[in-house]
Amino acid sequence: xxxxxxxxxxxxxxxxxxxxxxxxxxxxxxxxxxxxxxxxxxxxxxxxxxxxxxxxxxxxxxxxxxxxxxxxxxxxxxxxxxxxxxxxxxxxxxxxxxxxxxxxxxxxxxxxxxxxxxxxxxxxxxxxxxxxxxxxxxxxxxxxxxxxxxxxxxxxxxxxxxxxxxxxxxxxxxxxxxxxxxxxxxxxxxxxxxxxxxxxxxxxxxxxxx
Amino acid sequence: xxxxxxxxxxxxxxxxxxxxxxxxxxxxxxxxxxxxxxxxxxxxxxxxxxxxxxxxxxxxxxxxxxxxxxxxxxxxxxxxxxxxxxxxxxxxxxxxxxxxxxxxxxxxxxxxxxxxxxxxxxxxxxxxxxxxxxxxxxxxxxxxxxxxxxxxxxxxxxxxxxxxxxxxxxxxxxxxxxxxxxxxxxxxxxxxxxxxxxxxxxxxxxxxxx
Numbered sequence: 556x557x558x559x560x561x562x563x564x565x566x567x568x569x570x571x572x573x574x575x576x577x578x579x580x581x582x583x584x585x586x587x588x589x590x591x592x593x594x595x596x597x598x599x600x601x602x603x604x605x606x607x608x609x610x611x612x613x614x615x616x617x618x619x620x621x622x623x624x625x626x627x628x629x630x631x632x633x634x635x636x637x638x639x640x641x642x643x644x645x646x647x648x649x650x651x652x653x654x655x656x657x658x659x660x661x662x663x664x665x666x667x668x669x670x671x672x673x674x675x676x677x678x679x680x681x682x683x684x685x686x687x688x689x690x691x692x693x694x695x696x697x698x699x700x701x702x703x704x705x706x707x708x709x710x711x712x713x714x715x716x717x718x719x720x721x722x723x724x725x726x727x728x729x730x731x732x733x734x735x736x737x738x739x740x741x742x743x744x745x746x747x748x749x750x751x752x753x754x755x756x757x758x759x760x761x762x763x764x765x
Numbered sequence: 766x767x768x769x770x771x772x773x774x775x776x777x778x779x780x781x782x783x784x785x786x787x788x789x790x791x792x793x794x795x796x797x798x799x800x801x802x803x804x805x806x807x808x809x810x811x812x813x814x815x816x817x818x819x820x821x822x823x824x825x826x827x828x829x830x831x832x833x834x835x836x837x838x839x840x841x842x843x844x845x846x847x848x849x850x851x852x853x854x855x856x857x858x859x860x861x862x863x864x865x866x867x868x869x870x871x872x873x874x875x876x877x878x879x880x881x882x883x884x885x886x887x888x889x890x891x892x893x894x895x896x897x898x899x900x901x902x903x904x905x906x907x908x909x910x911x912x913x914x915x916x917x918x919x920x921x922x923x924x925x926x927x928x929x930x931x932x933x934x935x936x937x938x939x940x941x942x943x944x945x946x947x948x949x950x951x952x953x954x955x956x957x958x959x960x961x962x963x964x965x966x967x968x969x970x971x972x973x974x975x
Contacts (some may be wrong), residue, residue, distance in 0.1 A: 558912045561768050562802040562905055569867060580970065588964045592772040593904055596921050598959035605969045612971045648959050657779060657956050673922065679892070686893050687921070687941065690900035694803055695772055698908065702768045711806050711897070712883065723975035731897065746867050749808035749858050754798045759815045760790065761822050765933035 556702035565697050566748040568706040568739045571628040575738030578608065578630045578705070583736075586703070587633075590696035597670050598648050601641025601688035605634035605722050619717040620733060625708055629735035634718060635693045636728040637685025642674040682729065689731035700736060708735040766912035775907050776958040778916040778949045781838040785948030788818065788840045788915070793946075796913070797843075800906035807880050808858050811851025811898035815844035815932050829927035830943060835918055839945035844928060845903045846938040847895025852884040892939065899941035910946060918945040 556564075587604050595601060607616050608631045616634070617626040626632055649667050652658040658666055674680050697707045710733040718730045739745055766774075797814050805811060817826050818841045826844070827836040836842055859877050862868040868876055884890050907917045920943040928940045949955055 557767050558771050558905075558908045559799060562799050562909065565802070565804060567804065567808070584964050584968060587968055588961070589769060589772050591961055591964070591967060592775070594775060594777065594907055594917075594919050598777070600959075600962050600967070603967050603969070605971070605973055607971060609971050651959050652956065655957055656954050682889070682892065683896050683941070686896040687900040690897040691904040694901040694904040695768075695908070697804055698768045698905070699772065707804075709804050723973040725973070725975045728973070731893070744866050746862065747865055749810075749861050751798070751801050752810050754794050754801070757801060757810070757813050758794060758797055759813070761815070761817060761819050763815055763933040763935070763938070765935045 558698065561698040561701045565701040565707070566746060567708045568735075568737070569625070569746050570740035570743035571625060571630070571706070571735065571737035572740045573628045575740070576630050576705070578736055580606070580608070583631055583633070586696060586699055589699045590692045593691040593695035595688050595691055596641070596684055597645065599641040599644050599684070599688070601638040601684055602692040603636040603638060603728055605636070607632045607634065615721050616718070616733070619721055620710065620713040623710065623712065625710070625735050626733065628737070629708070630737040633696070633734045633736070634722060634730050635689045635696070635732040635734055636724065636730050637687070637689035638727060639681040639685045639729055640727045641684050641688060642671055645670045685729040686731055689729070693732045693734055696734060705736050706739045709733070710735065768908065771908040771911045775911040775917070776956060777918045778947070779835070779956050780950035780953035781835060781840070781916070781945065781947035782950045783838045785950070786840050786915070788946055790816070790818070793818075793841055793843070796906060796909055799909045800902045803901040803905035805898050805901055806851070806894055807855065809851040809854050809894070809898070811848035811894055812902040813846040813848060813938055815846070817842045817844065825931050826928070826943070829931055830920065830923040833920065833922065835920070835945050836943065838947070839918070840947040843906070843944045843946070844932060844940050845899045845906070845942040845944055846934065846940050847897070847899035848937060849891040849895045849939055850937045851894050851898060852881055855880045895939040896941055899939070903942045903944055906944060915946050916949045919943070920945065
């Protein structure tokens with residue numbers, strides 16, 4: 556499915572058909588591998604995914620997500636996390652750029668230090684690194700799944716602390732979204748997507764409004 | 766271009782061909798309209814875009830972005846902002862859901878209040894709302910542009926304060942990315958994209974590592 560169509564068709568599913576579709580471990584890993592090609596800060600790829608397919612684990616996640624029915628009825632739910640220490644990979648990324656002739660070897664330490672200090676400077680910057688990364692990967696994953704005929708519901712309503720504890724996430728990982736995957740119910744009402752804001756309401760040309 | 770291919774092909778362009786391509790105001794608005802179909806928290810669509818095509822304005826943005834050459838040589842640069850007050854639209858979104866029979870009219874005030882309070886509770890949650898929104902829209906835009914044969918470079922290295930001041934952005938809008946658009950230079954080296962992490966390094970099944 557082309558990008559335009561995936562963008563037009565994607566929408567949060569309100570109800571899944573329990574047992575409507577089985578998503579194999581391999582299929583979900585393929586989906587994640589595709590999503591990992593999304594762009595990220597300095598190509599750091601600051602994301603992690605917990606794949607929840609087991610019914611008992613889904614019940615636990617359902618509790619963490621304020622008992623939203625969709626979590627227990629989905630074929631699988633991904634906990635999409637951002638990595639607040641994603642910049643720890645910078646040496647690896649810069650080494651590749653040196654090899655490609657994009658960064659002179661002599662400049663590598665300076666470039667590395669620049670990226671590292673951009674994130675070391677504040678919790679806020681590390682939070683943004685993680686949130687941007689998880690959101691880029693989740694968006695790519697939703698579009699890819701839409702193309703494959705798998706319905707998705709990205710969710711932000713859950714207890715971050717409860718998810719961390721129940722799924723043993725070290726502090727550096729920020730759970731940003733739950734993405735529920737499955738087959739839409741045909742017997743329960745599905746949302747027409749909210750109307751899009753007209754472009755004129757979200758675009759300014761050359762200068763902001765302030 | 767299908768989603769898989771757009772994901773495989775997208776990569777940050779290191780050098781643009783100055784005057785290599787002209788991007789009309791209409792074409793950029795069409796791109797943005799497509800990107801605005803990305804998923805967002807409660808469908809709030811918490812994003813705004815400043816389109817910078819004028820050469821003098823690009824020079825100003827170039828200063829705000831620590832004189833990165835790519836900003837002045839791009840055909841256009843978008844300042845992709847998140848809206849930390851995106852939840853102010855919740856009444857509009859919930860009214861649509863009531864109309865669609867997804868939320869009983871009697872529950873609307875409670876649902877609205879739930880969404881509003883989720884963001885009113887902390888600066889952190891409003892920052893995450895804005896960052897997630899801008900990242901989702903920027904990712905969709907990059908994939909769409911890739912499909913249209915337009916090269917993109919999403920950037921996070923710029924002075925937030927300088928951009929705010931020079932482009933008159935009210936406090937509620939968080940500039941999250943600059944996305945430079947143009948035609949790749951054929952005479953200067955372009956990056957092969959950083960190697961992707963193997964899936965096994967970013968996925969956990971059923972439980973995290975902690």
